[in-house]
Amino acid sequence: MKKTRLTTVLAMAAVAPFALTACAGGGGGGGTGGGSEGGDVSSLSILDYYNNEPDKSLVQETLDACATELGVTLERETVPGKDLIQKVLQRSSSKTLPDVLMLDNPDVQEIAATGGLSPLSEYDVDTSGFSEGILEAATYEGEVYGLAPAVNTLALFYNTEVLAAAGIEPPETWEELKTAAAALTTGEQYGLALSAIATYEGSWQFLPFMWTNGGDETELDSPEVAEGLQLYKDLLDEGSMSSSVINWSQGDAKDQFVAGKAAMMINGPWQIPSLNENPDVTWDVVQVPVNEEGQTPVAPLGGEVWTVPVTGDDARQAKAAEMVECISSDENQLALAEARYLVPTRTELADEYVERVPSMAAFTEQVANARSRTGQLGEEWPEAATTIYTAIQLVLTGQATPEEAFEQAAQG
Numbered sequence: 436m437k438k439t440r441l442t443t444v445l446a447m448a449a450v451a452p453f454a455l456t457a458c459a460g461g462g463g464g465g466g467t468g469g470g471s472e473g474g475d476v477s478s479l480s481i482l483d484y485y486n487n488e489p490d491k492s493l494v495q496e497t498l499d500a501c502a503t504e505l506g507v508t509l510e511r512e513t514v515p516g517k518d519l520i521q522k523v524l525q526r527s528s529s530k531t532l533p534d535v536l537m538l539d540n541p542d543v544q545e546i547a548a549t550g551g552l553s554p555l556s557e558y559d560v561d562t563s564g565f566s567e568g569i570l571e572a573a574t575y576e577g578e579v580y581g582l583a584p585a586v587n588t589l590a591l592f593y594n595t596e597v598l599a600a601a602g603i604e605p606p607e608t609w610e611e612l613k614t615a616a617a618a619l620t621t622g623e624q625y626g627l628a629l630s631a632i633a634t635y636e637g638s639w640q641f642l643p644f645m646w647t648n649g650g651d652e653t654e655l656d657s658p659e660v661a662e663g664l665q666l667y668k669d670l671l672d673e674g675s676m677s678s679s680v681i682n683w684s685q686g687d688a689k690d691q692f693v694a695g696k697a698a699m700m701i702n703g704p705w706q707i708p709s710l711n712e713n714p715d716v717t718w719d720v721v722q723v724p725v726n727e728e729g730q731t732p733v734a735p736l737g738g739e740v741w742t743v744p745v746t747g748d749d750a751r752q753a754k755a756a757e758m759v760e761c762i763s764s765d766e767n768q769l770a771l772a773e774a775r776y777l778v779p780t781r782t783e784l785a786d787e788y789v790e791r792v793p794s795m796a797a798f799t800e801q802v803a804n805a806r807s808r809t810g811q812l813g814e815e816w817p818e819a820a821t822t823i824y825t826a827i828q829l830v831l832t833g834q835a836t837p838e839e840a841f842e843q844a845a846q847g
Contacts, residue, residue, distance in 0.1 A: 476754040478508045482522065483537035483739070486513035493774045497584070501761035507754065527551065532744040534755040540572040540583065540740050540807065545814035547575035553743040554578035558756035564781045565763075568736040572807035582763040585777035586738030588805045589643055590797045591724065592692060592706075593699045595717045597624075605721045606699075609644075609666050612724045616675035619698035626675040628688040628697035631667065631831055635817075636685055637824035639735055639808075640701055641667075643723040645823075646733040646806060652819040653811050655826070655841040662726065664830050664837035671831055681831050692716070703737065704776040704798050720797040736805040738777065778802040 479502070485494045491513060502509045512533070514522050520542065526532050538546065546552055555562060555578075562570060562579045566586075573581040591612075593605050601619060606612040616626025630640045641663060645651075650660035670676040677683075683691070689706045691697040693713050701723065710718055722732040741762050743755045761767065768779035772788055778799050779788050785803065789796045809816045825844035829835040835843050 476750050480533040481511045481535045482533040484516040484519045497767050501758055505757055532746055534751050535758050536742050536744050537739050541809050543573050543740050544575045544809045547580045552580045553745050553752050558753055560760045566780050566782055568805045568807050569780045571810040573740045581740035581742035583738045583740045583780050584763040584768045585772040586736055587703050587777050588734045588801045589703050590720045590801050592718050592720050595719050597698045606724045608724050609726045617673055620675050625677050625697050627699045628691040629701040630683050630685045630688050631680040631827050633824050633828050635820050638820040643734040647730055648726045661837040668830050707776045722797050722801050731804050734801050734805050736807050
């Protein structure tokens with residue numbers, strides 16, 4: 436779905452919010468009732484993309500607990516992630532936006548820009564204590580539009596047995612990464628696996644190398660960004676990374692690691708359940724290596740934000756805001772993070788969480804300095820992401836040098 440159409444449709448749905456009340460039978464929820472403006476609210480409708488197990492049931496437990504606390508029943512609809520924005524468009528057009536809408540965090544600013552979301556400040560929702568990155572992702576023109584109970588990011592997984600047998604410590608710098616990856620490349624085993632595919636996954640995986648080195652999406656032709664691309668090129672040219680990375684998703688990189696065809700991989704904590712199903716693979720995690728000692732590893736922040744759409748029913752919107760706040764309570768953050776291998780977004784919960792889930796220590800450290808993809812460019816981020824993954828492809832296929840790649844990608 437093109438961004439221009441998304442913006443146009445949502446803007447049309449938001450320009451006359453009080454008309455939604457008449458069309459939708461008392462606000463969100465597709466005309467299902469459950470309270471009208473100024474009255475008691477007995478039900479809330481929710482739309483999210485946790486449609487696969489175990490996430491669907493784990494999230495349902497939190498939603499049910501909050502529903503009990505707030506004294507409401509829930510009407511929840513789940514759709515595949517790729518279908519969520521289309522569903523939002525459909526429900527915007529039919530004036531049946533849900534009371535609570537979950538969005539992938541890079542989408543929040545664009546939808547907030549249309550006027551389709553209600554700022555949490557209108558309901559005195561406490562947003563203090565949340566990590567800077569997630570608040571940045573949920574903020575548009577100075578207003579916070581949603582909260583995320585738990586988030587993810589990227590780090591470096593390594594096979595502990597393979598590195599120990601080779602007498603290699605987990606790399607902390609790019610030079611150490613190249614040296615280790617070269618030494619660990621033997622037979623059918625590459626030193627490193629990652630995703631450099633021509634999708635947003637490829638851009639997402641490059642961001643730790645770009646950001647940590649001082650590169651920025653507002654100046655993609657800078658030397659700092661080119662250095663990150665040169666690292667990719669060096670790893671490929673030295674044979675430490677398969678040429679197939681240009682086609683690998685993050686799931687494919689994980690499969691290579693599990694199969695013993697990669698000693699290390701850049702990936703996220705959502706792969707941990709799969710790794711745990713393969714007890715023969717012993718692993719640990721460290722933060723993504725930096726170019727020079729002393730740099731702070733900066734990785735992208737992933738995760739979903741719960742928001743309050745403008746439905747035209749003040750009472751339902753206020754109750755929806757209570758639901759959003761409840762989902763991100765300390766208790767629910769810890770429970771969801773522990774069950775789903777995520778990181779709580781309240782910084783003061785970090786120590787307690789790592790005590791509960793030691794394998795998430797590196798990710799928790801990484802989240803403390805993680806950045807929102809939309810923090811610099813807002814709703815223009817998708818264009819930059821496309822340029823990034825196109826430039827990566829140009830370099831790894833030998834069509835451009837790192838210094839030339841972004842200019843060519845932008846022109847394409």
